[in-house]
Amino acid sequence: MRFPLSVLDLAPIAKGESVGSSIAASVALAQRAEEHGYRRVWYAEHHNMPTIASSATSVLISHVGAHTSTIRLGAGGVMLPNHSPLTIAEQFGTLAAMYPGRIDLGLGRAPGSDQATAYAMRRDPAASDRFPQDVQELQAFLGEESRVPGVVAVPGRDTNVPLYILGSSMFGAHLAAALGLPYAFASHFAPQALEAAVAAYRREFTPSAQLEAPYVIAGVNVIAAETDDEAQANLQSARRAMAAGLFARGKDLSDVEADLLLRRGGAHVDQMFTYAAIGDGSEVARYLDRFRDHVGADELITAHHAASTEARLQSVALTAEAMNSVAA
Helix, strand or coil: CCCCEEEEECCECCCCCCHHHHHHHHHHHHHHHHHCCCCEEEECCCCCCCCECCCCHHHHHHHHHHCCCCCEEEEEEEEHHHCCHHHHHHHHHHHHHHCCCCEEEEEECCCCCCHHHHHHCCCCCCHHHHHHHHHHHHHHHCCCCCCCCCCCCCCCCCCCCCEEEEECCHHHHHHHHHHCCCEEECCCCCCCCHHHHHHHHHHHCCCCCCCCCCCEEEEEEEEECCCHHHHHHHHHHHHHHHHHHHHCCCCCCCHHHHHHHHHHHHHHHHHHCCCEEEECHHHHHHHHHHHHHHHCCCEEEEEECCCCHHHHHHHHHHHHHHHHHHHC
């Protein structure tokens, strides 16, 4: 490929499917991505969402790691305010010991849940304010010297699992630049501040032991199919599913109910698809090329949407094949 391409797997639980089948689909997706030369697959932490199966991110990464051999795997991301830095260092230190050289750790400060769920998780309301300090504490646990006297992360110490700051606002850009860490922008669902955030990050970046120069990963939605009509049909299915997830908490809705929700929240859903490559492989490849140049990203992470697992696998394959063709 002409530039690094990765996959963000939202681990969707499709209508009529089980959590078990969703996890099996995530394994198949990672295998397909590995086969076609993608750099990494990331999983995002969400809670109390009936249509997403990636709440226990480190457990899912471990399972997928056992069924793949070379592709990098990681969190995109762990919502650090939900956890102690020591716990995450131990979890990802364990993963690094199991899959050396293959583990990433993306970090976000959003709760990944609503207020009731935050209570159920016993989340400290002030934890988000400590996010910069917690990132540094976590980084130290994964390095040689702990910031907490007498406490060492085992597993974790000296693994130096690479950290990435995730964000959809200027806060993450400023923090990633100050800490000298790679920056991943969630433009696949919150595109508004993309250009300003990337510009600020590159302008303010300070080199660190992990990273000498700025490195930007930008999220983008992808629906690749054999024909444009098929891609458009998958887009409509994805819009309905997104509306149900946002406004009905993933309840099992009829097509009529889903369409009603989409009419009410269609503008919001469409805004989340601001950056979307939709069509056959060649059209998707052209869009990704333009998007990457427009943003000035070093890498794109693609969120593939479709009504079925097979259609998502096809989207991953068609995109890679077209990108490899462009590169050749």
